Amino acid sequence: MEQQLDVLVDRVVAELQKKLAEMGKQTPVQAEPALVMQESEDLIDTAEAEPERTAHVPHPKWEAGLQELLESTPARIGVWRTGVRPLTRTMLQLRRDHAAAVDAVYGEVDQALLDEFSLFTVETQYDNTENYLKRPDMGRILNEEGVRLLQERCQMRPQVQIVVSDGLSASAIDANLRDVLPSLLDSLQSYGLSCGTPFFVKGGRVASMDHIGELLEPEVLVLLIGERPGLVTAHSMSAYMCYRPRKGIVESERTVISNIHAKGTSPIEAGAHIGTILSKMLEQKASGVKLVL
């Protein structure tokens, strides 16, 4: 009897909560300022105008099934065709996404964002984007000015060194740094870890962390870097972590969390988890394949 009573109470609660929720939905939401409207009155950004993916198969055998397929994957399915070629909107969508990806490679990180987190900028020897793409070795070494700046402005031998770099996607930094970095800083705080002077590396490759490691000798270093952009997202970021980074470190000694973006690995959760990984690295004095997570 007691259990049935429980069930009864629960049902009442559920009803009550649902009613409350519905009442809430009826309350008019505060009107937004009209400014946004004005700005976009005659020009609607197509990329934003079509945020929901829709299928274009005209007479699918199973309409509901098509939606189910679409929900199961970000792949461009259910797009239909004209003859053996894609529909115009599908083709344009692809071109838009490709343009965003190319922009990410050739773009620059927003200076205001770097200022917001007091990140000063150093450069590698990359020189220009074409050279950056063809000569990965040059993105692994800071230029002389960069070396001097680090020696001048950074705390030496910090417990944790945070480095941010554009890598292959400047827009990955623009899109995710505001979520990942503070969450990481909170995590370091809750583990009681101390952090050196963070900065931004322009034209950086993953292995630039080795050179920085030589210069600043941190116990652990985390590099937040833009990934090679894809079409689903051009804003994906990776976090490379290494215990006592230095020249000659091999790839397997780095720990990586990749695919950090709004629709991939949650940026705030990644930030929090990076803190956990760094604290384990400090505990175990190891990173990469030797680190037990």
Place this chain on the structure above:
Amino acid sequence: MNLKTRVLGETYQFRDLKEVFAKANEEKSGDQLAGIAAGDSRERVAAKQVLSDLTLSDIRNHPLLPAENDEVSRVIEEGINEKIFREIQNWSVAELREYILSHEATDSELKRISRGLSSEMIAASAKLMSNLDLITAAAKIRNITHCNIAIGQPGVLAARVQPNHPADHVQGIKAAIYEGLSYGSGDAVIGINPVIDTADSVKDILLMTKEVMNKWDIPTQNCVLAHVTTQMRAIRQGAPADMIFQSLAGSEDGNRAFGIDVALLDEADELIRKEGTSTGPNYWYFETGQGSELSAEAHHGIDQLTMESRCYGLARKYNPFIVNTVVGFIGPEYLYDSRQVIRAGLEDHYMGKMHGLPMGCDVCYTNHMKVDQNDMDNLGILLSAAGVNFVIGVAMADDVMLNYQSTSFHDIAAFREVMGLRPAPAFEKWLEKMGIMENGKLTAIAGDPTIFM
């Protein structure tokens, strides 16, 4: 062995065969990154000129990577038919090129001399060929293989359905398979690149693909492109795999960087023969791509074209069902722009075919290369003309897991329609039974993935 020549009033003296081989290549950013490329067009043509006069025995007698130091070299060396080699050992590379392109050299003649050629000799011939040479030569060779069905016949263009999902969700993978099948793709293989390299995950995907194949009675083969050791674990746990997959490099240490060696491939070969679920006799799926040896610092100062050819020399040992050059995946530091990608795609396809391999090509690019979808259209048509066994089909060419672009299900249908090509015969019959294709044309229901739900 003469390593000296005069071109346009200037004398060129090359140090060794390695230098000749590297500088005779068309321009590639990877050779430049390695610091072995020709400095300018003049030096390039000088190297080609020197190379054209070298004999096949010069090449064999001066190994770029000696067999005692490298097991891939040993596999290549052991694979050479001495009798056939003796017949052609005094040919210059120029003569080899001309023989290959001559009307006398038909499919069966080419297959025969192939047995007397090393991978380096085949690479050398490619260096003397224009793009159209590469197409003309390759178009003569039909390498037909059979796993559950046969592909590679004249007039056939097969396709892999590559239904990758960023988190390996089985339902999402299935959705993309349905899409691909509904466009008539999937005769080469239903092949998934997994994110998660664990036996459980691989097994789940193999089971699902097998289930789809059984449910709709689809004449094709499945494969999950995890590391070979993971696939082996999954197969030993009872996962139904028609084929086994591995990426190859052209040197022993390159393969070590992939976590494989010949002994491991032999072991996997035995396992798939014993415990694979397909008919055979071809059970392997290999992938290659120019530049992978350099990226692993395992190129021994040898150019990326020659290293690629050596991958095929290794692949040939295992009589694969399909071999795929993932031509534009590795990035701009190896192939910078569309010119280089198109060239590499044609070279790889030709060299693979000359090795007797069932060559396919992942006509693809990453977003940091100077390439776009139009270039893929071009290379796709060129390879279709060259008789490529299969290409890759990805929904709208956008691989949402590997983050690069390949060719789409639409593209495959278009290649077939424009070039008068058909799916593999067994698969086409099935497409007709399903009502997706009629007389080689897609029907009104083609493109509706829900016909499989």
Place this chain on the structure above:
Amino acid sequence: MEEQWIKSVGIDVGTSTTKMIVSRLRLGRMSSTFSLPRFQIVERQLLYASPVYTTPLIGFDEIDAERIGAILKDEYQKAGISLSEIKSGAVIITGETASKKNAQHIVHLLAERSGDFVVATAGADLEGVLAGKGAGAQKRSQAIAGNVVNVDIGGGTANAVFFYRGKAIATVTFHVGGRLIRLDERGAVSYVSPNITSWLTAKGLSVRAGETATYAQLQEIALQMSRSMLDYLSGRERQISGLLVSGQQMQEVIPVEEFSISGGVGALMHADPVRDLTEVSRYGDFGPMLGQMLQQVRERETYPFRWIEPEQTVRATVIGAGMQSTEISGSTVHIKPELLPIKNLPILKLELAREEWENPVRLHQEATSVYELGLRLFGSSTAIPFALALSGIGYCSYALLQRIAQELADAYKRYFSESKTMVVICETDMAKALGQALFLRCKGAPEIICIDQVRVEYGDYIDLGEPISGTIIPVVVKTLAFDERA
């Protein structure tokens, strides 16, 4: 860590029989090494199944807790398992037994005697779901991508569950079972459950304690009972058959594609035919006749579904309880291991639309009202009053995370100042970040347990087990109510 095995036990104390099983569940990494860790239960293996015991009773309707304890002790020994190894599992007290006066006592006793694992005391809805999983109906519904119904018929009740594509969408419980009518070999009826009297009357049937029943009479009752249950499930007739329903009636008719019957009576469907009263009454009740009539209906009558064989009959519930009750949370969480396990937390749900989460005013109102509701329902004490489930957030920015954490922490400290621990369950992968944000605000008063990627609904209860490998939390969600959806 690539994988880990945990042991799980299931115990089913039914109206007529009691059984236990031990299973092991394999947790496998289901994420790439470049992602946040994610584990799943990838394999469930049965290690040991006890014999089927007759449920020991004291007198007519009191379960003999001591003897059940003794049986378990004995069975653990036979299975070669020590209590400390058991990390998860469920105890089910099924059928009419659950409303027996000492059910609570039994549950406490079993909790002590079956290991420090997660113990679930279930209602009929959960039993039906677990039995359906144990019988293989859930898997089957996935395979055929359709609706599959399993009815587990034991001594006291029949628990039906509807699965659609792997998801339990409805349950219903019937007063249908072997021990509802008890008799001896001469047909002398010693007991008729009062739960079926109104149905008997409506059907124009009659049987009373103290009378002697004939074979034909029992046959007719069993046949009518079988038909009524099937009429109800198929929606053919629900006026009279509805009288057999215990608890909530079904609101809708859900078309059924496949149908199976598990439980002790399910097993009796395949027993040799009973030809006389001696054979009918061989267990002291009319169960064998009920099984026989169900089989007859299956063979001779047309209901609009395919009958299939269940994977398990008499052990379906216990196997479901032992092997299918446990889930695991997302693997990046915020916990304090020494506070676990936590059992029987009611769920309070804060479910807002995406825009509402973003609206600070709405968020404040909603957080306040959900806590007020929690206070009214569960009071304020030093214990954990409930687990707060957050739903509908979608993508959560750092700024939003801070606002949510602030609201939740402030309001919790205001309404539940005595409570030492706050439990939050997020729908999406954000538990570590939210847990950390709450922790930085609360600094141990209260402690924070924040997990994610577990689906819970209003009216559910949840048990959180001890962490495995530090961060993987086994969870048993006790769903006690279903929204009916076709």
